[in-house]
Amino acid sequence: MEREDDITYIHRAIELARQGESSGGAPIGCVIVLDHRIIGEGHNSVDQLHDPTAHAEIVAIRRAGATLHRSRFKGATLYSTLQPCGMCSMAAIWAGISRIVYGAERDQVHQMYFEDRHLQTIDYINDAFADDLSLTGGVLGEACAGLYYRPTDNPPGDEQANK
Numbered sequence: 001m002e003r004e005d006d007i008t009y010i011h012r013a014i015e016l017a018r019q020g021e022s023s024g025g026a027p028i029g030c031v032i033v034l035d036h037r038i039i040g041e042g043h044n045s046v047d048q049l050h051d052p053t054a055h056a057e058i059v060a061i062r063r064a065g066a067t068l069h070r071s072r073f074k075g076a077t078l079y080s081t082l083q084p085c086g087m088c089s090m091a092a093i094w095a096g097i098s099r100i101v102y103g104a105e106r107d108q109v110h111q112m113y114f115e116d117r118h119l120q121t122i123d124y125i126n127d128a129f130a131d132d133l134s135l136t137g138g139v140l141g142e143a144c145a146g147l148y149y150r151p152t153d154n155p156p157g158d159e160q161a162n163k
């Protein structure tokens with residue numbers, strides 16, 4: 001089910017993803033929303049910051065913490081252009097985020113965007129103690145998938161972060 005708000009915020013995440021790409025990073029954008037207000041947003045900044053944890057979701061989570069002056073964001077929704085990886089799914093769980101919404105599914109994009117072969121975001125969420133976290137994928141899925149190398153593409157080796 002696509003809610004109107006979901007589409008608005010995924011559009012914002014796509015804008016951020018494009019900013020990330022034009023500054024030399026991977027085109028992944030993330031927005032965190034609480035009570036109809038953006039409390040944190042960001043794009044993948046791994047290469048710019050020389051920080052392997054600076055995924056878009058982690059950047060946005062850090063900004064949300066700075067905005068709220070707390071480390072738990074109950075009731076917040078995390079929007080990402082791409083299905084969050086294991087690290088970011090786990091960070092969302094630790095942040096107490098209530099809902100994760102993403103655009104492209106991992107089977108729509110090249111495997112270089114993920115760290116493992118089989119584990120899915122839903123596996124982390126289903127196995128977490130958080131029983132009030134929901135997941136919605138495929139919002140503007142094709143538009144988001146268009147940001148990425150596709151499964152059968154052959155990206156340059158130096159762009160392949162998981163090699």
Ligand SMILES: [Zn+2]
Nearest residue numbers: 055085087088
């Ligand atoms: Zn991640």
